[in-house]
Amino acid sequence: MKPLILGALCVVALAACSNPEAERQQQEAAAAQERARREADADGIARLYDAAVTASEWEKARVHGAALLDQFPGSAAASRIEPGFAEVKEKAEAARELRRMQGLWSYNQVAVGSKGVQRSAMIQGKERVDVDGTGPKVVQLVFRDHPEWKRHAYLVLQTGDFAKACYASCQVTVTVDDQAPRRMAAYRPDTDEAIAMFITDNRGLWRLAGKARVVRIEFPVKAGGTRTAVFETGGLDGSQMPAGWD
Known part of the structure; x- marks a missing residue:
């Protein structure tokens, strides 16, 4: 009986391995899930970035923007913020310098x-x-x-x-x-x-x-x-x- 079961399992395994289309679809589905997960994570950081920009909290915006560009390059969120990020960094540096000078008094x-x-x-x-x-x-x-x-x-x-x-x-x-x-x-x-x-x-x-x-x-x-x-x-x-x- 056992030889029959083992033989049946081998047949099933060989059938799966012999179906490249099914394997390709599985790989594409897994890749799509990973991309969706990364985009969702990138969107989460982008929301923090947008909130900081709206509140003119430039130092926070710089931190979130740098994290987004470093961790999720090529994502839709990263592509959206990248053109204006240089200006945000300049404003963050100005805010840091102002805070330093305020502390001198x-x-x-x-x-x-x-x-x-x-x-x-x-x-x-x-x-x-x-x-x-x-x-x-x-x-x-x-x-x-x-x-x-x-x-x-x-x-x-x-x-x-x-x-x-x-x-x-x-x-x-x-x-x-x-x-x-x-x-x-x-x-x-x-x-x-x-x-x-x-x-x-x-x-x-x-x-x-x-x-x-x-x-x-x-x-x-x-x-x-x-x-x-x-x-x-x-x-x-x-x-x-x-x-x-x-």
């Missing part, structure tokens, strides 16, 4: 008794500056709105000092991005509480900082000559200060 609010609230916006220079021969130190740019002392913009040094002439009045040179340098009046208060020099046109400097990507301020120092501090101001949040600054 520090904002603070402090109650001043019953007089109100002091608000300030502060940023450190891109690179440290040696103002007195003791080595590079941080230079800060501060905008302050005080309920009693009103509005000010000033530079702060960690060591050294500004030129003695600035105790009366001097000038700093301000360069915004690639624009022509401009001179702005400044003065160093005659006090030892802080090594600070105030730029007289605080509102003008604030406006420049808010519109610029980079602000360079050249200032005279006690050690002789001038030094330059570079501030990447492009991430300034103007809403952090009271109305009237803008």
Whole structure:
């Protein structure tokens, strides 16, 4: 009996193997299923990409777009997004850079008794500056709105000092991005509480900082000559200060 069963199975197997058309159809059906699965997976990532683009979440869009093009090249979804993906990558890079520059600013609010609230916006220079021969130190740019002392913009040094002439009045040179340098009046208060020099046109400097990507301020120092501090101001949040600054 067993030899008969085994023989029958062999006949069936040989019949299947001897039918190339059936085998071809099976292979095509399997390939079609695989293509459909890949297209469905690609469409899922494409929906995430489209949602990120619609919401202007460019960094998310770049991640989803790159995954789609890398994992499912040649898919209908990949072919659809590919022409515009270069622009999305540019916008993602711009968004990343803006986020980086926004993180350079520090904002603070402090109650001043019953007089109100002091608000300030502060940023450190891109690179440290040696103002007195003791080595590079941080230079800060501060905008302050005080309920009693009103509005000010000033530079702060960690060591050294500004030129003695600035105790009366001097000038700093301000360069915004690639624009022509401009001179702005400044003065160093005659006090030892802080090594600070105030730029007289605080509102003008604030406006420049808010519109610029980079602000360079050249200032005279006690050690002789001038030094330059570079501030990447492009991430300034103007809403952090009271109305009237803008």
